[in-house]
Amino acid sequence: MCVCECVCVGGRGLSTARVSSCLPTLKVMSHNLLNPGLISAYNSLTDKHLAGYFSNTRIRRHLQRAGLITRSGRIVPDKEYRQKLIQRAHQRHVRECLAQAIFHKVLEMERLHQIEIKRKLEEFARRERVHKIKVERSKRYEEDIPRIMSPRPPTGVRGVRKQHSGAEAEQSESSESVSPTLLDPSTSNYQVSIS
8 A cells, every 4th residue: 555645735835635546545544634633733844754845946935935934944933924914915905095096196187187178278269259259340340430431421221211101291281380489589489480
């Protein structure tokens, strides 16, 4: 019966598990694996049988990057490792919040910039309209001045005078009309002549 030990990469560092080519041997040895106290207390970094594996430069570099050992080779305790994980998660969260705040601030600044550009364009268009109206008025005024100042009468008919029809003219002639009053200097009385 062949029983060999292999290394498995787990959540916290490396752990070992026994693998057997025949099932009866596995059942006999499985009582040690099911004891939770032994499994939780086991640390593969302190296992003397894995010292050669952990002496590999590539593996040591990986463990240092993961924060499981220090540069000097000291094994980081579980409590300290968990605190570092919490601290890294907090720093990542703070960086994400800061990046999000910066992103929203940039968006707000861009929105305000676009509003300012739009306001300036509208103001420019309004000024152009006012200027155009003033120019048109001044042109009309300049065109009207020579016509007003010219000695000859205007060519177009400005107003239509109402002419009385024949019946209305006869009626006004037949009725008495009052002529302008005359002042008699000797009597200081008004004289009214009726025609």
